[in-house]
Amino acid sequence: MSDITWLDGGVTAVPGVLAGGVAAGIKPSGRKDLSLIYSTTPARAAAVFTSNQVKGAPVLVSMDHVRGGIAQAIVANAGCANVCTGEQGLKDAREMTRLTGELLKIPPKHVLIAATGVIGVTLPMDKIRAALPKLVKSLSPKGGRAAAEAIMTTDTRPKEAALRCEVNGRPVTIGGIAKGVAMLEPHLATMFCFIVTDAVIARDTLGAVTRQVVGRSFNRVTVDGDQSTSDTVAVLANGLADNAPLETGGRGMRPFVRALDALAGKLARMLVADGEGATKLIAVTVRGAASRRDALAAARSVANSPLVKTAINGMDPNWGRIMMALGKSPARIDQDKVAISFNDETLAERGMLRDGVRLERVREIMGGTEYTIAIDLGLGRGEETVWTCDLSEEYVRLNSKYTT
Amino acid sequence: MSDITWLDGGVTAVPGVLAGGVAAGIKPSGRKDLSLIYSTTPARAAAVFTSNQVKGAPVLVSMDHVRGGIAQAIVANAGCANVCTGEQGLKDAREMTRLTGELLKIPPKHVLIAATGVIGVTLPMDKIRAALPKLVKSLSPKGGRAAAEAIMTTDTRPKEAALRCEVNGRPVTIGGIAKGVAMLEPHLATMFCFIVTDAVIARDTLGAVTRQVVGRSFNRVTVDGDQSTSDTVAVLANGLADNAPLETGGRGMRPFVRALDALAGKLARMLVADGEGATKLIAVTVRGAASRRDALAAARSVANSPLVKTAINGMDPNWGRIMMALGKSPARIDQDKVAISFNDETLAERGMLRDGVRLERVREIMGGTEYTIAIDLGLGRGEETVWTCDLSEEYVRLNSKYTT
Numbered sequence: 001m002s003d004i005t006w007l008d009g010g011v012t013a014v015p016g017v018l019a020g021g022v023a024a025g026i027k028p029s030g031r032k033d034l035s036l037i038y039s040t041t042p043a044r045a046a047a048v049f050t051s052n053q054v055k056g057a058p059v060l061v062s063m064d065h066v067r068g069g070i071a072q073a074i075v076a077n078a079g080c081a082n083v084c085t086g087e088q089g090l091k092d093a094r095e096m097t098r099l100t101g102e103l104l105k106i107p108p109k110h111v112l113i114a115a116t117g118v119i120g121v122t123l124p125m126d127k128i129r130a131a132l133p134k135l136v137k138s139l140s141p142k143g144g145r146a147a148a149e150a151i152m153t154t155d156t157r158p159k160e161a162a163l164r165c166e167v168n169g170r171p172v173t174i175g176g177i178a179k180g181v182a183m184l185e186p187h188l189a190t191m192f193c194f195i196v197t198d199a200v201i202a203r204d205t206l207g208a209v210t211r212q213v214v215g216r217s218f219n220r221v222t223v224d225g226d227q228s229t230s231d232t233v234a235v236l237a238n239g240l241a242d243n244a245p246l247e248t249g250g251r252g253m254r255p256f257v258r259a260l261d262a263l264a265g266k267l268a269r270m271l272v273a274d275g276e277g278a279t280k281l282i283a284v285t286v287r288g289a290a291s292r293r294d295a296l297a298a299a300r301s302v303a304n305s306p307l308v309k310t311a312i313n314g315m316d317p318n319w320g321r322i323m324m325a326l327g328k329s330p331a332r333i334d335q336d337k338v339a340i341s342f343n344d345e346t347l348a349e350r351g352m353l354r355d356g357v358r359l360e361r362v363r364e365i366m367g368g369t370e371y372t373i374a375i376d377l378g379l380g381r382g383e384e385t386v387w388t389c390d391l392s393e394e395y396v397r398l399n400s401k402y403t404t
Numbered sequence: 405m406s407d408i409t410w411l412d413g414g415v416t417a418v419p420g421v422l423a424g425g426v427a428a429g430i431k432p433s434g435r436k437d438l439s440l441i442y443s444t445t446p447a448r449a450a451a452v453f454t455s456n457q458v459k460g461a462p463v464l465v466s467m468d469h470v471r472g473g474i475a476q477a478i479v480a481n482a483g484c485a486n487v488c489t490g491e492q493g494l495k496d497a498r499e500m501t502r503l504t505g506e507l508l509k510i511p512p513k514h515v516l517i518a519a520t521g522v523i524g525v526t527l528p529m530d531k532i533r534a535a536l537p538k539l540v541k542s543l544s545p546k547g548g549r550a551a552a553e554a555i556m557t558t559d560t561r562p563k564e565a566a567l568r569c570e571v572n573g574r575p576v577t578i579g580g581i582a583k584g585v586a587m588l589e590p591h592l593a594t595m596f597c598f599i600v601t602d603a604v605i606a607r608d609t610l611g612a613v614t615r616q617v618v619g620r621s622f623n624r625v626t627v628d629g630d631q632s633t634s635d636t637v638a639v640l641a642n643g644l645a646d647n648a649p650l651e652t653g654g655r656g657m658r659p660f661v662r663a664l665d666a667l668a669g670k671l672a673r674m675l676v677a678d679g680e681g682a683t684k685l686i687a688v689t690v691r692g693a694a695s696r697r698d699a700l701a702a703a704r705s706v707a708n709s710p711l712v713k714t715a716i717n718g719m720d721p722n723w724g725r726i727m728m729a730l731g732k733s734p735a736r737i738d739q740d741k742v743a744i745s746f747n748d749e750t751l752a753e754r755g756m757l758r759d760g761v762r763l764e765r766v767r768e769i770m771g772g773t774e775y776t777i778a779i780d781l782g783l784g785r786g787e788e789t790v791w792t793c794d795l796s797e798e799y800v801r802l803n804s805k806y807t808t
Contacts, residue, residue, distance in 0.1 A: 051732075054730065054739045081724070084755050118722075119723075119724020120756070318523075320523020321523070324456060327633055328457070350490070351488050352524070393797040393800045396795055
């Protein structure tokens with residue numbers, strides 16, 4: 001990682017990228033709710049969308065547009081997801097890309113679109129039509145934060161990250177913004193992540209790298225096991241770094257992928273740490289599984305268990321619930337071989353409470369805001385990590401009154 | 405159902421059945437925590453246990469004992485689950501069946517055992533040894549309620565039900581007690597249900613009927629999607645009704661199975677209604693699915709979604725979350741064909757908000773303590789119902805501090 005330098009800011013840390021965000025009046029609160037990222041030159045584009053069978057109109061339109069492999073702008077709104085809105089929803093999403101394209105003087109097909117918020121309600125298009133010219137005027141090389149703010153829903157803070165790495169002797173910058181605090185997991189859920197880079201990269205390579213990196217970052221975090229109808233990770237690469245083109249298996253790929261992994265992983269953990277009502281960020285690491293697939297299944301089962309997550313919230317070393325969650329997972333478990341540690345303190349061995357365990361030390365670790373639950377299944381060499389947060393009364397409070 | 409007469413009480417409504425419950429000091433609260441059901445004559449026995457790979461010592465011992473097909477007593481404790489306790493746990497569970505058998509003058513193999521409570525801690529055997537003679541002395545034909553109370557953990561009320569039906573011209577009585585308020589779903593989770601009947605029934609038939617009835621009752625309810633390591637449904641049939649023996653495919657099976665379904669279904673719904681922090685009992689019915697399997701998968705996805713369950717708690721007609729939960733399920737969904745109703749009020753049609761929907765009426769229905777969410781997928785003839793409850797702040801409060 002020594003070749004990565006973290007930078008301030010997010011998308012606008014990348015050369016040739018402008019961004020902005022305005023309040024269009026979609027959110028009743030009057031906060032920023034319309035966001036735009038713009039590359040001054042056409043960029044290679046790749047994206048990964050929700051695997052939910054119910055997909056929002058913006059997802060369907062972006063799936064169509066990204067097929068061309070080129071994009072220059074991403075327009076996104078918060079406050080209304082434009083999902084379950086039928087033909088009208090598709091018409092509205094297409095109109096938004098058309099208007100944005102006209103204002104930026106680029107083809108509508110080069111505009112990707114995303115929306116998050118309430119499902120089942122159509123967009124207030126009058127407000128959006130009125131706000132789009134202001135949004136385009138707000139574009140600036142310092143606008144990354146405004147763009148990150150304008151995609152927030154119940155997020156308590158904007159999420160942005162940027163870094164510089166070296167690819168084939170040239171400096172390459174990668175920046176991103178993200179949102180999403182519930183319905184995270186697995187396979188993208190009510191989350192956006194928009195990443196831009198100035199790297200030169202071949203079209204198929206960008207698509208493949210995007211899918212891999214998403215698999216290792218956003219598909220390894222969980223807040224509540226629900227899965228949104230609007231999730232979108234999009235990556236634009238405008239090529240201004242002028243590096244020797246990156247191609248699958250070619251020179252420079254390893255440092256670039258490592259940097260993209262670091263950026264996406266950082267943004268993913270920012271999402272979990274800001275999970276609705278979350279007070280703790282927990283890494284659940286399973287090793288010693290019969291296979292890597294088993295390790296992931298076991299880690300997900302623990303990371304998603306409401307009873308484990310409430311115990312984390314209550315700082316209660318109730319390791320029996322971890323055993324329960326392991327036992328109900330599809331992974332092979334031999335209860336007499338399981339060991340469970342919190343950071344460096346081993347709580348259970350051979351499926352039983354460890355003699356001489358320092359429960360006070362475990363409680364101290366659980367009092368922190370970040371720690372690791374390390375599970376050894378004692379069966380093989382499979383290892384995986386999933387990031388999760390606690391389940392708090394605040395999560396319920398937030399979600400019981402969301403539309404009203 | 406006209407041939408079923410509901411009776412007061414639970415297990416002791418059945419001829420030849422005594423029960424009792426005492427406080428052995430396992431629960432720190434000093435409440436009843438040791439429960440016994442006893443048939444004065446040997447009974448056919450069948451049982452279904454948790455499918456969690458991590459199983460408590462009492463489950464392992466009962467699995468062994470029930471293999472013989474005969475039982476006369478069920479001893480159960482609350483406050484300590486005797487799970488993840490290794491060899492000592494098995495020794496303790498066996499000793500409990502041995503001591504109970506000696507006191508009742510029946511073979512230890514004819515005693516089934518169950519335990520619920522904290523995982524990872526061994527039983528306070530001194531207290532249990534001291535309490536068992538008192539427990540046996542407490543046995544009475546009116547002791548069903550005490551037995552139901554002594555298996556409670558965070559249950560707010562004991563659950564018992566009994567009914568009389570007619571089988572081949574003879575009156576047959578069935579009674580049961582149950583406990584369980586979290587980790588319900590699917591395939592039994594931290595729940596017990598002990599059913600007794602005076603029916604005469606063939607051994608293999610009792611096993612088959614028990615599995616079927618559990619599949620239609622306890623495996624159709626959900627509180628939090630977690631799954632316990634101790635769950636047990638046991639059925640004893642002592643034959644005192646003297647009916648012509650019930651055999652698979654034979655005379656009298658239909659009314660008997662219908663009665664057993666009614667009893668188990670009633671107890672299962674009592675569990676959900678008393679789910680930890682629950683304020684509402686919701687039937688999620690999916691019809692029009694491509695298959696029955698799809699209907700069940702779709703209903704379970706909705707019934708388990710934390711976002712749906714918090715919306716139910718907040719009385720918020722956020723039907724988009726139901727669409728989300730359907731879309732993420734393994735069932736085939738065509739979003740343009742989905743209709744969603746709350747009782748008699750249709751909220752969504754063809755995947756969109758219905759024109760002229762009376763949202764006030766939906767809010768009124770959601771204000772009640774029991775209602776049905778009816779989903780029509782518009783694809784086929786598959787239909788299934790799952791029972792669930794809301795997710796409240798109280799659930800989190802209860803579970804964040806359970807062991808401490």
